Amino acid sequence: MPERNKTVQQKLTELSELVEWFQGTDFKLEAAVNKFQSAEKLAAEIEKDLTELKNEISVVKKRFDSQE
C-alpha cells in the first residue's frame, strides 16, 4: 500500500536522495540492495499516487457582478 502520510513531493525528494546515495561516498554494498528496493518501491508508489489522485474543482458561490 502506498504511504499516504507522505506527499508525492516528499517521495520524489526521497527518491532523489536515494539515487544520490548510490553516487556518494557513503555507499556501502551491504546496504545497497535494500536501498535499491526502497527506490523501486518509491517509484511504484509515486506512479500509483499520481495515477489515482484527482483534482477537486469547486466554483466559488460568491457573485462578483456587484459590490455585494
Next chain:
Amino acid sequence: MDEVLLSVSDFVAVTNQTLEYAYPMVSVVGEVAEYRVSQGKWVGFKLKDSGAVINCFAGIYQMRTPLEDGMKVIVVAQPRLNAKGYFNLNVKAVKPVGEGSIKKGFELLKAKLDAEGLFAAERKRVLPRVPQRVAVITSTESAAYADFCKIVNERWGGLAIDVAHTQVQGMPAPDQIIRAIEYFNGLDTLPEVLVIIRGGGSAEDLATFNDEPLTRAIASSRIPTLVGVGHEIDHTLADMVADVRAATPTHAAETLVPDRGEIIRRAQAQAQSAGNLLVQAIDHYSQQTRQNLEAAFRRTQERLDATVDRLDALRGVVAQLNPEHVLRRGYALVRGDIRPGKVIEVEMYKKIITAEVQNAREK
C-alpha cells in the same frame, strides 16, 4: 396647453429630470479633443465628430485607460445641463474603440506602468513547482476554462482549485475580476497561485485585460499570479504585470502543474539508475575480488615454484652425496678389520671382493 412659467433653476432641474428619464445613460462614440486633467482629480475633454462636439467631464478615478487627443472612444455617460447653462456628458466610463485607439491607449498605459516599475523582472515571484491550492478567475462558461480544466486534470492530481466566475469581456469585466482578486487575497488561507485566464478574442474583447485598475490589482496581489489571456500573439498589460505570463489558457495549465506522466517516467528512470549503479558496484566489487584472488593465487604459485626449485637443488645435493655415485666413479668401499691377516670386504660399483690384509701402514 397652459403656459408654465419656470425659473431658470427650475428649467434646468426639469430638463435634467427629463434627460434622466429619457436617457439615464448613453453611449456615445467620438474623437477626443482638448483633453486635460485639473488638480489631478478632474478630467475634461471634448468628444467630437465631423458634425458636432460635446463637453465631457469625469473624475480621474473613472478613467481606466489613459487618453490622448485624437483617440476614438466610446463614452458611457449621463447627459446633464449644468447650472451655468452648459450641456455636458458626465462620464461614467470610457473605452477606446478601433484598432488604432486601442493600441494607443495600450501604449500610453504601458509606458506609465513601466515608468512605475510594474513590469520589472525583480518583482516577479516564482510559482511553487507543485501547488496544492489554486485560485482561478475566469468565465466558467468559456471554452478556455474547459481546456484549462482538461489539461490540469490530465497532467496532475490532488489539487484543490477554487474558481471565481466573472465576465471576461465587456465594460463590467474588469471590476468583476478585481473583486474576485480581492476576494481570494482576503481569504484567511491564501491560495498558492492565482490564475487568470481567457481565450482568444478581438482587440476590443481583450481590452478588459488592459484596464488600469485591473492591471494594478494583479500587480498588487499577495498571491503569486499566472495570467494566460488570448493567443500566443496577444500581449496584454495584465499578463505583463503578472508574475508569470502564459501564452494561452492551455499553456497556463501546463505552466501551473508538472506532467504526471513525465514525473512517473522520471521516477522510474531514477529507480532504474539506482539499479544500474548497484549492478556497477557489484561488478566493481566482483572484479576487485577476482583480481585479489588472482594475485593471491599468483603469489602462492610463485612460492610453490620457489620451494620446488629449492627442493630440486637439495635433491641434487643429496644425489651427489649418494655412495653409489662414488663407487661408479671407480672408488671402493672397504669394510672389516684392516690388521694384517684379517679378511676384509671391498665393495665396488659392480662387484664385492673378499680379500686378506697383507700389510697396513700409516700414510
